[in-house]
Amino acid sequence: MIQNYNAGITSYALWFSEFKLCLSMYQEGNTLDDIKQASDSNNIFEMPSRDRAKRASRNLTKRLKALPENIINQFEFLDVNNQKLVALLSMMLTNRLLNEFVYEVYRNEIILGDRVLEEREMIEFITRKQMESEQIAKWTDETSKRVRGSLKTILRDAGLLKREKNIDIVLQPFIDIHLAKLMKQDYLNKELTALGGQN
Known part of the structure; x- marks a missing residue:
């Protein structure tokens, strides 16, 4: 990665x-x-x-x-x-920010059962990354906003988010058993867990 x-x-x-x-x-x-x-x-x-x-x-x-x-x-x-x-x-394997977003934010929604992705959680994620990375710390508010929008759009297109009445509902996918097995074989346990699968 x-x-x-x-x-x-x-x-x-x-x-x-x-x-x-x-x-x-x-x-x-x-x-x-x-x-x-x-x-x-x-x-x-x-x-x-x-x-x-x-x-x-x-x-x-x-x-x-x-x-x-x-x-x-x-x-x-x-x-x-x-x-x-x-x-x-x-995309997760080629973009560190997306990978960490799915693992740290999306996965938490699945674990906690909240199932609503709020803008506050998006902002907190980027703020946390700004403290960890000099690169992200240099982002303008506009860049941060565009990145947050892109992350949500990608998850919607992948079927992990659904927009209803101005609310982003978190959806947990059914991961094919063969795909899950292959991900484990190829040491993608973190990514499998991030997507709500069993490690």
Whole structure:
């Protein structure tokens, strides 16, 4: 996992359908460089600009590279909800802030049974990280706000949050038993626990 914090998460999304296409192309024998080239030349991920397409393909291939091969091979046999969890996992493995957010904030909601993610909890998380990291301490209030929004959007897209009447309801996924087993085999116990699974 990368060690540095950054606010780059505001430039990315779960991109579930794009992630599925990237993974499918990889399993068909395309290299990560092939996928980047296809994105650069043919905009296969249908991004609105060349710059966006380039950033998306680099991010998606980086995420794919971070996933264990066993989980990549299991992907097509998972239901859509668990495929979204794999897409989220790929982001957690390449973004330290997201990884820690899911473990420290989302997981606590599951454990405590509160099931409502409040803005106060988001602010407390970022404030705590600002005390731990000089990088995050330099963020402006606007950057912090954008990062908090991105974190929530990613969890919503992954099926872990549902927006109802201006409230973010925390949802606990049903983690496929085969996926959970593979995560344990590949030493992703922390990530499994973060998602509410049994370690």
